Amino acid sequence: MLTKRVIVCLDVRAGQVTKGVKFQGNVDLGDPVEYARRYYEQGVDELVFYDITASAEQRSLFIDVVERVAAEIFIPFSVGGGIRDVDTMRTVLLAGAEKVSVNSPAVRNPEIITAGAEAFGAQCIVVGMDAQKVETTKAIPSGYEIVIDGGRTPTGQDALAWAIEAESRGAGEICLNAIDTDGVKQGYELTITRMVSDAVGIPVIASGGGGTPQHLIDAVTTGGADAALIASMVHYGDYTVGSIKADMAQAGVPIR
């Protein structure tokens, strides 16, 4: 039986793992390759590297990180942030990433999903989406709206409908991030996670809100997700990937 995945996300800025801190901007935590190796040794199932910079100069630093990770870490990892076209996808895949994740650019131009799937295969294309709870309306029957640009721009688009469209356009996986729970560590948004997971035939990663092992257990049971994404839970040493997975196994979740 397929095991549930624990995925660690690393935000990378100027070649360093970084973490946004309220009112303080970003704090650099260290070398992404060191972090990746540590989680690899702890038994993480997959990694995500998110490029939170945009400048061309820092972009090359980021590609260098991807290449160094690929030389040392022998599990799948994906890359997100700043991916707007097939050429950028190719660059990160050739640098050694398994998959690419597209978020806002896919909402603005859904054709990028199809183009990426045709060029590299659906299994390479993760569609990331940020969903926010809103009033249920005719336009947004699920009660969850897609927001883009890191949560700043509401789109008026229904999150559930967008997930279904992303699948039909060739996405191989969906990473569903709930804006309301992101960074709060009070648990994943289980309602929309379950809705999306039930509606699509491709794997769904729950993101945003993981603070305790129980939250991950809830995400893959009640939420129906195939994987749960975490970040600060392990970056600051509150938990190790190994201890989280041990708790999940204890609860009867199939894990590696």
Next chain:
Amino acid sequence: MNVVIIDYQAGNVTSVQRALASLGVESCITPDPNVVRAADRVIFPGVGAAASCMANLRSTGLDQALHDVVNAGTPVLGICVGMQLLFSHSDEDGGVECLNILPGTVKRFQPTDQQLKVPHMGWNPVTFSEGESLQTETVLTPYYFVHSFYCSPTDESLTVARSEHGIEFCAGVRRDNLVAMQFHPEKSGPAGLRLLQRFVEGT
């Protein structure tokens, strides 16, 4: 030891080379059929669609080179799509004639349960047949899979590894020197690296 990785424009073959390098094993990535024929070990990886993969193999003459190395007794390891292409026929892309080195067909997962996702993506435990030399682990171990199609050998005895995704499916086959795995050893962490090492050492 001359380890050759077949390059036929099917996804990222460098990940196999990187995994081998971490084991101290040098390898050569080549699209040249004659380099393949001269190899001590051949790795036939693959990510991508069956139709374009087969078209590339035929246009470069790598299809014949694969038949030749299998017949010559060279140890050959197929991975993922590289495993699927060894069979007679794939249902992918509306039906594709494949290498026909092993009798059997390649079929799509047909999920009957809403919770079963396709692609089958992630870590799934693999049960090896008794005596299969690529089994390196002493406990049931998950390996990393990502695929929507699976192999169905005509001759059941070819199957040397099994996994389960709604149905039990063939996760590995062997016929003498030819062995192939549906999962990605190069992405399966330390256990996957041990499998690659075992293949290269040929014990």
